[in-house]
Amino acid sequence: MRFQEELAERIAAATQLSAEKIAAFLEIPPDKKLGDFAFPCFSLGKNPHEAAEQLKEKVQLPPFIAKAAVIGPYLNFFFSLPHLAEATLTEVYQQVDFYGKQDLGKGKKIVLEFSSPNIAKPFGIGHLRSTVIGNCLYKVFSFLGYALISVNHLGDWGTQFGKLLVAYKKWGNKAALEREPVQHLLEIYVRFHKEAEQHPELEDEAREAFKKLEEGDKASLELWELFRELSLEEFRRFYRILDVEFDTYHGEAFYNPLLDETVKKMQHKDLATISEGALIVDLQKWNMPPLMLRKSDGTSIYHTRDLAAAFYRLRHYKPIKVIYVVGSEQKLHFQQLFKVLELAGVKKDLFTHVDFGLFRFPEGKMSTRKGNVIFLEEVLDKAVALARKVIEEKNPALQQKEEVAKQVGVGAILFADLSADRVRDVEFSWEKMLSFEGETGPYVQYTHARACSILRKAQKEHNLGVSPLVNFATFNLEEERAVLALLAGFPDVLQKVAETYKPHHLAQHLIALSQAFNEFYHKCPVISEQMHTMKGRLLLVQSVRQVLKNGLQLLGMKAPEEM
RNA sequence: GCCCUCGUAGUUCAAUGGAUAGAACAGGACUCUUCUAAGGUCUUGAUGUAGGUCCGAUUCCUACCGAGGGCACCA
Numbered sequence: 001m002r003f004q005e006e007l008a009e010r011i012a013a014a015t016q017l018s019a020e021k022i023a024a025f026l027e028i029p030p031d032k033k034l035g036d037f038a039f040p041c042f043s044l045g046k047n048p049h050e051a052a053e054q055l056k057e058k059v060q061l062p063p064f065i066a067k068a069a070v071i072g073p074y075l076n077f078f079f080s081l082p083h084l085a086e087a088t089l090t091e092v093y094q095q096v097d098f099y100g101k102q103d104l105g106k107g108k109k110i111v112l113e114f115s116s117p118n119i120a121k122p123f124g125i126g127h128l129r130s131t132v133i134g135n136c137l138y139k140v141f142s143f144l145g146y147a148l149i150s151v152n153h154l155g156d157w158g159t160q161f162g163k164l165l166v167a168y169k170k171w172g173n174k175a176a177l178e179r180e181p182v183q184h185l186l187e188i189y190v191r192f193h194k195e196a197e198q199h200p201e202l203e204d205e206a207r208e209a210f211k212k213l214e215e216g217d218k219a220s221l222e223l224w225e226l227f228r229e230l231s232l233e234e235f236r237r238f239y240r241i242l243d244v245e246f247d248t249y250h251g252e253a254f255y256n257p258l259l260d261e262t263v264k265k266m267q268h269k270d271l272a273t274i275s276e277g278a279l280i281v282d283l284q285k286w287n288m289p290p291l292m293l294r295k296s297d298g299t300s301i302y303h304t305r306d307l308a309a310a311f312y313r314l315r316h317y318k319p320i321k322v323i324y325v326v327g328s329e330q331k332l333h334f335q336q337l338f339k340v341l342e343l344a345g346v347k348k349d350l351f352t353h354v355d356f357g358l359f360r361f362p363e364g365k366m367s368t369r370k371g372n373v374i375f376l377e378e379v380l381d382k383a384v385a386l387a388r389k390v391i392e393e394k395n396p397a398l399q400q401k402e403e404v405a406k407q408v409g410v411g412a413i414l415f416a417d418l419s420a421d422r423v424r425d426v427e428f429s430w431e432k433m434l435s436f437e438g439e440t441g442p443y444v445q446y447t448h449a450r451a452c453s454i455l456r457k458a459q460k461e462h463n464l465g466v467s468p469l470v471n472f473a474t475f476n477l478e479e480e481r482a483v484l485a486l487l488a489g490f491p492d493v494l495q496k497v498a499e500t501y502k503p504h505h506l507a508q509h510l511i512a513l514s515q516a517f518n519e520f521y522h523k524c525p526v527i528s529e530q531m532h533t534m535k536g537r538l539l540l541v542q543s544v545r546q547v548l549k550n551g552l553q554l555l556g557m558k559a560p561e562e563m
Numbered sequence: 564g565c566c567c568u569c570g571u572a573g574u575u576c577a578a579u580g581g582a583u584a585g586a587a588c589a590g591g592a593c594u595c596u597u598c599u600a601a602g603g604u605c606u607u608g609a610u611g612u613a614g615g616u617c618c619g620a621u622u623c624c625u626a627c628c629g630a631g632g633g634c635a636c637c638a
Contacts, residue, residue, distance in 0.1 A: 295636040
């Protein structure tokens with residue numbers, strides 16, 4: 001960013017345009033041979049080529065730019081390799097784990113809701129998406145200086161608990177519940193829906209049971225509490241594996257005491273009306289179905305609880321932003337919610353729904369009710385088992401095999417989820433989930449391990465550590481230039497992730513850096529070259545290692561030093 | 564029926580409105596007495612259709628086609 005900013009200022013000084021505008025125009029050419037920055041001159045006059053020629057004469061090049069060249073309508077700038085190397089490698093060397101860290105969000109709070117699994121249901125791969133995207137955004141925004149509050153908005157209230165209470169009364173088994181709580185609850189939940197097809201009156205029974213629960217029936221509450229505790233225990237096990245933490249586990253039930261005042265607030269603002277026996281906020285004017293405050297039997301619904309949660313968060317945290325990482329199938333719900341908040345006088349752009357596409361299966365839609373889910377547990381187990389096997393084949397002498405197998409297996413799953421634009425649906429495929437070659441998490445981790453290996457060897461065989469005091473003029477190869485440019489671009493990529501709420505930009509950047517480094521690795525031997533070249537390259541290797549590590553950490557992955 | 568999202572090589576994905584649309588996988592050919600072959604090198608191959616805006620469209624607009632999701636008492 002600093003390079004781009006400074007270059008923009010130099011260009012601005014030679015034109016009528018502001019530095020901000022120039023910076024927006026500046027781009028990175030599609031081909032490295034064309035340069036490192038390109039300024040398109042279309043807006044400078046009717047003959048962009050001539051304008052580029054004129055601009056070339058006028059602009060004072062900053063020291064890190066070696067030359068400028070006119071190519072068609074573009075004025076292209078080429079890094080001075082030694083300057084680029086010195087600035088970038090020195091910065092990475094000094095900032096270490098903090099390279100890329102910024103203070104854009106100083107003093108600004110963000111509430112980030114993500115993961116939010118449903119109590120009494122297994123943790124499926126559907127919830128994995130919200131968890132890994134949310135976790136990555138949490139880390140990136142924190143790295144950029146924002147104060148984050150992560151909220152796991154557990155689905156721990158609602159009609160589904162009426163169903164569970166009914167099902168448990170009919171078919172529940174205490175021993176089975178204690179042995180495999182989530183499994184047992186799923187079984188009776190699936191059975192409930194199966195039997196309800198034949199006996200629709202079960203649905204009424206469930207609504208009645210939920211009503212009793214919401215009215216505070218003691219026996220129901222005790223059972224609910226038990227279901228919640230047992231499920232949460234299971235979820236925490238996954239969060240430990242994935243290394244995800246939450247600042248609060250305030251689920252839907254937490255907002256129960258606030259529902260009455262929330263409903264009253266809507267009534268005071270004259271937003272609530274009664275329709276078909278239910279209390280709603282009519283949204284016809286905006287071409288949306290109503291937001292429901294009270295069902296016709298008087299009980300609450302997720303709309304009510306989300307509304308109460310929104311007000312609570314504003315009051316309690318005073319954030320500049322509330323972000324919901326929830327699948328795109330709930331898009332309409334959030335549009336309704338945000339519209340009602342706006343009608344209630346809340347600033348409009350305070351809330352953002354970061355949506356993502358659904359997992360798709362060859363067999364069709366996944367449904368907990370029908371019991372055809374792929375459990376996260378199964379996915380993780382398979383990935384770790386495969387990682388174990390590959391380690392046995394490729395590096396049987398490795399220390400801490402089990403630890404590395406976990407890091408690599410879990411990393412493969414996380415990266416597969418984070419490497420594509422979140423808005424797209426994901427076609428579930430075991431083959432892709434369990435691939436360790438090509439554009440995968442293990443490929444990035446492997447590249448990191450390779451860099452570590454070089455550094456170890458230099459230390460061991462040449463007693464040579466990494467020093468920032470090197471002759472930067474030794475950098476002159478295309479492979480080195482490519483790596484350096486990607487290292488320098490890392491902070492910008494983090495900003496882009498934050499601006500778009502899209503982690504895949506970071507994942508893609510790490511792939512590009514890994515590819516560039518692996519090309520460098522084959523073309524440019526580090527050890528056994530001339531001493532000054534070796535020192536320079538060691539510093540470069542160290543920087544790659546550091547940036548890959550920082551990037552993987554921000555994605556929520558581990559960076560093993562050997563694998 | 565209405566609304567939203569997505570359509571890019573055989574497959575899975577990239578590409579702030581810009582230059583010759585970039586990878587990976589699968590297939591074929593190479594590459595480990597030299598820093599980890601989970602790697603590298605070479606090779607075939609793509610913007611759903613029809614219009615429009617623009618100096619310039621994979622990107623923006625309209626229609627259509629295809630896939631997915633949603634449309635008040637589930638979350």
